[in-house]
Amino acid sequence: xxxxxxxxxxxxxxxxxxxxxxxxxxxxxxxxxxxxxxxxxxxxxxxxxxxxxxxxxxxxxxxxxxxxxxxxxxxxxxxxxxxxxxxxxxxxxxxxxxxxxxxxxxxxxxxxxxxxxxxxxxxxxxxxxxxxxxxxxxxxxxxxxxxxxxxxxxxxxxxxxxxxxxxxxxxxxxxxxxxxxxxxxxxxxxxxxxxxxxxxxxxxxxxxxxxxxxxxxxxxxxxxxxxxxxxxxxxxxxxxxxxxxxxxxxxxxxxxxxxxxxxxxxxxxxxxxxxxxxxxxxxxxxxxxxxxxxxxxxxxxxxxxxxxxxxxxxxxxxxxxxxxxxxxxxxxxxxxxxxxxxxxxxxxxxxxxxxxxxxxxxxxxxxxxxxxxxxxxxxxxxxxxxxxxxxxxxxxxxxxxxxxxxxxxxxxxxxxxxxxxxxxxxxxxxxxxxxxxxxxxxxxxxxxxxxxxxxxxxxx
Amino acid sequence: xxxxxxxxxxxxxxxxxxxxxxxxxxxxxxxxxxxxxxxxxxxxxxxxxxxxxxxxxxxxxxxxxxxxxxxxxxxxxxxxxxxxxxxxxxxxxxxxxxxxxxxxxxxxxxxxxxxxxxxxxxxxxxxxxxxxxxxxxxxxxxxxxxxxxxxxxxxxxxxxxxxxxxxxxxxxxxxxxxxxxxxxxxxxxxxxxxxxxxxxxxxxxxxxxxxxxxxxxxxxxxxxxxxxxxxxxxxx
Numbered sequence: 001x002x003x004x005x006x007x008x009x010x011x012x013x014x015x016x017x018x019x020x021x022x023x024x025x026x027x028x029x030x031x032x033x034x035x036x037x038x039x040x041x042x043x044x045x046x047x048x049x050x051x052x053x054x055x056x057x058x059x060x061x062x063x064x065x066x067x068x069x070x071x072x073x074x075x076x077x078x079x080x081x082x083x084x085x086x087x088x089x090x091x092x093x094x095x096x097x098x099x100x101x102x103x104x105x106x107x108x109x110x111x112x113x114x115x116x117x118x119x120x121x122x123x124x125x126x127x128x129x130x131x132x133x134x135x136x137x138x139x140x141x142x143x144x145x146x147x148x149x150x151x152x153x154x155x156x157x158x159x160x161x162x163x164x165x166x167x168x169x170x171x172x173x174x175x176x177x178x179x180x181x182x183x184x185x186x187x188x189x190x191x192x193x194x195x196x197x198x199x200x201x202x203x204x205x206x207x208x209x210x211x212x213x214x215x216x217x218x219x220x221x222x223x224x225x226x227x228x229x230x231x232x233x234x235x236x237x238x239x240x241x242x243x244x245x246x247x248x249x250x251x252x253x254x255x256x257x258x259x260x261x262x263x264x265x266x267x268x269x270x271x272x273x274x275x276x277x278x279x280x281x282x283x284x285x286x287x288x289x290x291x292x293x294x295x296x297x298x299x300x301x302x303x304x305x306x307x308x309x310x311x312x313x314x315x316x317x318x319x320x321x322x323x324x325x326x327x328x329x330x331x332x333x334x335x336x337x338x339x340x341x342x343x344x345x346x347x348x349x350x351x352x353x354x355x356x357x358x359x360x361x362x363x364x365x366x367x368x369x370x371x372x373x374x375x376x377x378x379x380x381x382x383x384x385x386x387x388x389x390x391x392x393x394x395x396x397x398x399x400x401x402x403x404x405x406x407x408x409x410x411x412x413x414x415x416x417x418x419x420x421x422x423x424x425x426x427x428x429x430x431x432x433x434x435x436x437x438x439x440x441x442x443x444x445x446x447x448x449x450x451x452x453x454x455x456x457x458x459x460x
Numbered sequence: 461x462x463x464x465x466x467x468x469x470x471x472x473x474x475x476x477x478x479x480x481x482x483x484x485x486x487x488x489x490x491x492x493x494x495x496x497x498x499x500x501x502x503x504x505x506x507x508x509x510x511x512x513x514x515x516x517x518x519x520x521x522x523x524x525x526x527x528x529x530x531x532x533x534x535x536x537x538x539x540x541x542x543x544x545x546x547x548x549x550x551x552x553x554x555x556x557x558x559x560x561x562x563x564x565x566x567x568x569x570x571x572x573x574x575x576x577x578x579x580x581x582x583x584x585x586x587x588x589x590x591x592x593x594x595x596x597x598x599x600x601x602x603x604x605x606x607x608x609x610x611x612x613x614x615x616x617x618x619x620x621x622x623x624x625x626x627x628x629x630x631x632x633x634x635x636x637x638x639x640x641x642x643x644x645x646x647x648x649x650x651x652x653x654x655x656x657x658x659x660x661x662x663x664x665x666x667x668x669x670x671x672x673x674x675x676x677x678x679x680x681x682x683x684x685x686x687x688x689x690x691x692x693x694x695x696x
Binding site for chain 2: 166214223274277284285288291292295316317320321323324325327345347348350351354
């Protein structure tokens with residue numbers, strides 16, 4: 001039994017079967033109501049009317065006239081199989097009518113009731129109205145409820161037959177549905193099992209019909225594509241991390257070992273120590289940047305968002321790098337109009353901008369000036385860093401934000417700067433845009449103007 | 461290495477740090493500077509002594525044994541009404557943690573790994589904090605004068621034109637004259653930068669300032685202390 005219940009097919013079949021039976025019962029009840037109950041009201045009305053009419057006949061013609069009328073009614077060929085008439089004298093002897101047996105004790109007079117009588121020698125359940133006439137005789141007007149019995153029988157029979165057919169249909173369709181389900185799910189299951197065992201390249205074969213299964217399979221395949229992309233990304237990043245941390249570490253280790261080997265002279269040892277400290281400091285920088293990216297990407301810093309005055313951020317960063325730009329014969333200027341405010345983390349936004357400015361100062365050789373500006377639009381606020389240097393080849397624009405990707409290996413750097421900017425922009429529900437400024441590079445941190453509720457995508 | 465900062469008074473330092481090598485490294489360094497050091501490897505003991513005794517500075521690690529957070533010790537110290545300068549030392553480097561540490565009553569937050577000179581400079585800046593603060597209208601070192609109201613600088617009577625940020629930089633250094641000032645201290649105090657740009661931008665800023673205040677004058681006031689930072693002082 002539990003195994004049956006675990007099958008979704010069984011549950012669906014059960015639910016449909018139940019639904020079908022409920023429908024049948026409801027339909028039959030409605031039919032029964034109209035066929036029996038509504039008709040019963042009509043019967044009652046007619047019985048009363050006819051009793052009143054016949055009482056009037058009695059008043060004008062007496063018992064004899066009434067007997068005659070009853071005999072006529074019974075022989076007129078109308079409603080022969082249902083009509084019930086009986087006229088009894090004051091002693092209870094039948095004067096006229098078609099009943100051969102009737103209840104004698106405790107019969108309620110002057111009210112409609114249903115009771116058992118014998119009509120032409122056949123037992124019958126009838127609706128009757130017993131009326132005491134003025135001379136003590138009794139007039140019974142009634143109607144055999146034969147058709148009510150017929151209808152009831154009909155309803156029960158149709159319920160039985162209909163229910164049986166319904167059940168049969170449900171079982172057949174459940175079996176069919178189950179086969180369909182098992183066949184379609186088998187493809188999905190075998191793929192997911194293959195993936196569990198490590199074969200991430202596996203995809204669910206898509207059928208021809210564009211049905212729910214096909215759509216589900218397509219969604220799963222797309223999800224797997226995305227996961228594979230991410231996995232490749234992670235693998236690339238961890239390879240890069242390993243490379244970028246291992247290289248300086250082994251260099252340092254080599255230097256120190258070398259210095260130890262010649263330790264009769266103390267000068268190389270202290271030099272090596274100095275060099276080692278420098279290498280380690282550089283490593284700490286790489287390490288901290290990786291953490292910064294991880295932190296921004298995991299979104300744990302979303303909490304302490306506050307209004308940030310971007311003009312102040314730009315001023316701080318520009319005045320930090322202006323001396324460096326001067327030594328390279330460049331002018332770094334901030335062009336500020338207004339004071340846009342965004343919801344964000346001041347220090348992270350400053351770090352992001354510092355990365356862009358540093359890139360411009362480091363790589364925009366021959367660019368006389370670097371401009372940092374703020375642009376306010378109805379939906380968004382952008383921080384722009386523009387230079388007139390060699391720029392980035394269009395083909396590389398997409399790649400420079402990858403971690404550890406370096407366009408120019410002759411200038412020292414970690415290859416993490418733009419990844420940090422991207423992560424920080426993303427944390428602020430914004431993005432980093434790199435454009436060819438022909439000549440030069442235009443880097444733009446686009447931030448949403450007003451803070452939207454969490455979880456909403458901001459791509460406008 | 462003899463300290464370039466002379467005349468610092470001997471201090472009583474409490475170091476709450478469970479990692480033996482780091483603790484030893486801090487103790488040796490501070491003792492070389494002539495300070496008295498008490499090490500606590502255990503959080504509970506650190507808490508007891510931090511609250512119960514008088515210290516000139518407390519150096520507090522965040523992640524202590526038994527899952528104890530140094531911030532709890534800090535909170536108890538502050539709850540006991542003590543204003544002892546506390547430097548938090550931690551491998552928890554994120555800005556969030558830093559902000560939390562300072563909000564809980566820490567006076568400074570230093571992330572591991574750190575250079576000893578950085579720690580020393582920060583202790584120095586903290587313990588002498590009150591010295592040159594307040595409503596001074598003018599600052600001076602040797603023949604260099606800063607008018608803080610008119611925002612003007614002159615040396616040997618000659619006016620020196622400084623940009624607003626250069627003025628702030630000079631003001632910070634003059635206020636801490638004679639002390640070692642590290643690059644990160646400058647980044648934080650002058651540029652409000654709480655991240656490490658990882659380049660020599662501060663060196664470039666300092667050399668531009670030096671060109672303005674030292675070139676053509678004698679003696680040089682702005683000194684670079686290799687591997688440590690900078691200092692501004694009259695004597696050579």
